[in-house]
Amino acid sequence: MTKSTAASADPELPTEGASPLLPGTWEGEIVDLYTHLAQAFSLPKSVGAIFGIIFASPTPLSLDDVVERLGISKGSGSAGLKLLQRVGAIKSTFLPGDRRTRYTPETSLRRLLIGLLQETVAPHLRQSAQRLETLPALLEEHSAEERKILESRLRALSAWESKTRRLLPFALAFLGKPLKKQG
Amino acid sequence: MTKSTAASADPELPTEGASPLLPGTWEGEIVDLYTHLAQAFSLPKSVGAIFGIIFASPTPLSLDDVVERLGISKGSGSAGLKLLQRVGAIKSTFLPGDRRTRYTPETSLRRLLIGLLQETVAPHLRQSAQRLETLPALLEEHSAEERKILESRLRALSAWESKTRRLLPFALAFLGKPLKKQG
DNA sequence: AAGCTTGTTCAGAAAATTTTGAACACCCTC
DNA sequence: GAGGGTGTTCAAAATTTTCTGAACAAGCTT
The missing domain is CATH 1.10.287 (Helix Hairpins)
Structure with a gap:
């Protein structure tokens, strides 16, 4: 359900057939915003990106979703999700009939900051x-x-x-x- | 987690280059404390150490003092002092009859935090x-x-x-x- | 139990950050 | 205007952090 049809040439991006996260798109801009914000808090960029892609999605995302959309390794994705969950930045949900854990963003600034401070x-x-x-x-x-x-x-x-x-x-x-x- | 920091032996020799920053001493403990605090804010350890050695000294210190007591390079010392001054964590003073700039710690938490936030x-x-x-x-x-x-x-x-x-x-x-x- | 699916671990690779050290620039003083 | 003291710059080295990818564990389903 993501927009695609990006028929333009990509001189920079690896043609791995993945990351449609172009600037100017909703997902691209949100991910970019959180990637920069993560740096403000000295967190790995990937952690910001993971939160961003989850925040940008109207539906909960699974580890595989995150890994695929962001074009990062499963290891990174797993670690990032775990960190985000530990600081309370994302919540896990379980959709009926699906074994995968899915994640939604925490939108309460208070809880977000509490978790971050506690952690760092x-x-x-x-x-x-x-x-x-x-x-x-x-x-x-x-x-x-x-x-x-x-x-x-x-x-x-x-x-x-x-x-x-x-x-x-x-x-x-x-x-x-x-x-x-x-x- | 050990603080090797060179100078593992020779608590006796007070030679110029040696760093007498042993744990259990006033300077050693203060430097160690700020080194850890710096990490809490994701600042380089050396920056914390520099602030610490200045904080621990009853008299203003010069770049050379800092470099010598901490056993770090002049380049590191210079950069660290510049950063600390930019965020307002130290103030420069000029003693009459001395060309060197000397530094004292900022003890106002308010100014300290303002500077840090502005910077980071x-x-x-x-x-x-x-x-x-x-x-x-x-x-x-x-x-x-x-x-x-x-x-x-x-x-x-x-x-x-x-x-x-x-x-x-x-x-x-x-x-x-x-x-x-x-x- | 074999075969999937989902997710974690961890050693090595890659990338980013920090430190060093020597060259350099800039006053001073004589 | 030479010489010495003071401090900065920057390329390369050292260190730390982050990422990868394949092996592994644990659970379902049939």
Whole structure:
């Protein structure tokens, strides 16, 4: 059900008989958009593309669909889908009479961001917060004057940790709310 | 996961080139902490290390100081300092009677995050927002039924863009406020 | 159970990113 | 205007990340 009839020459694209993802098409533009967005979050381009092709499809897609439409390997597709599902960016559905798992996009920004944060920054932040505790003791070897400066830095560091942790639930609540008219 | 970073032996020799950044020391722990934090933001480890060594020092450091203490190349040091300055994570100061530029850490989380966001995600988001405008036209080729679904996806996408853009100033204001007593 | 279909794993290949180091440019000071 | 200190650039090397593809596992169906 995809548009085809791309009878034009493709000087660039491999003639593998696959990827009809030309720019200017709905799927092509969406995939491209998410591919770039993925880079904003330092995620592999393929992950963005996979989310894009799922987002662009009015019906749930299977691993094979994704692999075929994107022209990527099954390994990549499998790994990408698993990552997207782990961060909650896609949901799996099961159509009756079909053994394949199919995927639909998560459209709640709140859930999307929660998953992403949990996956990427949260572990590092947690680890850093832990390290913070051992630091004050290491200041003993410095002169009183130096210690004054370094202690204020340490306080700043603690404050960062505290602020970000307190901001997060707030921000997520905001993102969960419906959009109001511009004031 | 071990931090080999050269200098595995010789905790004694204080020769110029050696890196005395052992774990358990103030500098070592701070550098390590920021090296890990950098990875949380998908920045090169060296960038985190550079910020760390500057953060750990009670006095402003020069490029040479950084390069020597971290045991990295001048090229890396120069690039890292430039990046950190561009995102506003460090400030340059000039000590009288010294031609070298010296650097101190930015301790305002607000400024730190503003710079980081501006540098990393903002351009991508801006670009994506632009692309959004051309998308509705591409839906024409779909059936009415499909279009209903895809249009709602498009609305979600627009809403994301709008929400994140509106949340940002809000969040940054929050981060700029002094920390209040826990309530 | 044999034969499909669906999906995962993982070692090696490919690609992208980061680091190095030496050459270079730009002031200063003398 | 030579010499030395300070910092940047960039091509190539090292490292890390991502992708591939074929082998493998697990489940249905007959």
